[in-house]
Amino acid sequence: MARRGRVKLPETETGTILFNLDPIIIKDHYEIDYIHSYAQDSPFFEGLSKGELKGSKCTNCNYTYATPRGHCMNCGKPTQWFTLPNQGAIHTFTTCYFSGEVFLGETPYTLILAEFPGVDTLFMSRLIGADPAEVRIGMNVQAKFLRNSKFRVTDVYFVTAQDG
Amino acid sequence: MRPVYMVSGGIAKFKKAYPDRDFRLLVKEAFDYAMSDVPELTLEIIDGSVASYFSDHFTRQLMAGAMAQDYLGLNPKPSRRVEGGGATGGLCFQSAWESVASGRMEGQRVHRPGLGHQLRLLPRWLLLRLLRHDGAVPHARVRNHRGAIGQNIHQKPPQRHSQPIRPEPHGPDSGRRAFLSNGSYAAHPAGHLTMSDGAAVCILASEEMAARLTSNPVRITGVDADTDAMRMADRPHAKVPILPHESESDYTHLKYPGVHSFRAGRMAAALAYKMAEVQNPLEDLDFVELHDAYTSSELQTYEDMGLYKYGEGGRFIESGASELGGVLPVNPLGGLLACGHPVGATGLMQAVFAFWQLQCTIRKHMSDPFLQIPNARRGLIHSHAGTGTDITVSIMERP
């Protein structure tokens, strides 16, 4: 048994970054890696890696979604996957001159909500290569995909279609 | 359901950051202010609390509500935390209303922890993402549907952003109001709202308890909260839900809500109006505290609330109706764009401001009567989450 007085925590060479003393303000690093499952939405991301946009269609009421959605928001019944056309049109758009940290280096960039014929809902994505001043509602756009898939929704983006 | 009254309120000043105070102390300051405003209030007669605390990222505390409850000396009384994005404060207010209306609690305090160290952590990313991306998308569509709105938006009174409540700017873009009235955008760019830190407390009570505590209570006569699809892209393009003073023929060609309007806000307004017996909001309300976390949402909300028809909200602004002294003043104390938006506190701040307006005690609390709306009898507070995913409308009245 260790004798009282000899028990102590070992000291370390690491320290704390201190900004201020009154009040004490320190740098407190905050970063987390998640083990994240796409679960029932997985086929959507698999589709992106194959150059396909996957939408969801209700097996009961036939409502069609341009997004991954396991169950219908109208009737609650399961949906099934279908492949969206790679061409659509701009339903609405905005150009971002400021953004979250992840996209800050890419500003200004244009976001669109794309609409597809016969599909009841929209799909949000980025429009690349278009002068913001030239973008118009109704303009035809074409989906493109990163060759090296990151399995992120940003694997897909849009460009203006040749005939647009 | 029993009638529910607000008997007191307090606010810890909203500002960019509080390095010298954490969220518990901010809540304590707001709480002490509310308690001291009604001398008969004691810790003993408070039955419990509802905490309005938005994101665990902000203070990196999973139970900030419990920490505030502890700090205020309210243990072991019941407490729960309510969360619903930007509408957290409005939801908290209504949750506390439910506790008193149901008889579960007698006098009830609603508090909300401030956002602590939010400016040093994630929220800058989270919130600006919300405001910039999702919030900005509908505007081009608004323009497309509604012709003249683009001309109207930029005429919003700029002085609302420099009301005396919060003189110091919140960021480099504070008060920036650059809108194009020609071209393809209806609103561009969206104002850059820097978040702030702060706390607010509302104390609610039954009719009997309110009468015991104060001669100047305010009754909560209408509450509702409604929702919409998390993704704007998933929202329907269907028929407009009609308010009592509107008719179906007003909107024969408008696909609703699409990405131009907030169905949750319209539904919440419809039910709150019904409950409070509001027939025509423009005539029956004396002021509105509106969740203007991004500028264009104010215009959209005017229409959702039925102040003007869809497509005509710009006229409401042009007419000067929303000005202090107008037919229906909106955000007389500056709203979110002036005060900042410490998410959970914001909806409760609106309730406290509305409470003071209806009590006619603005002079007392602001040391200046300028912002007092003369003879205000009925006001509406509106809290909005995640580009319209969850919206609350509460109506408060001087009895």
Ligand SMILES: [Zn+2]
């Ligand atoms: Zn269905």
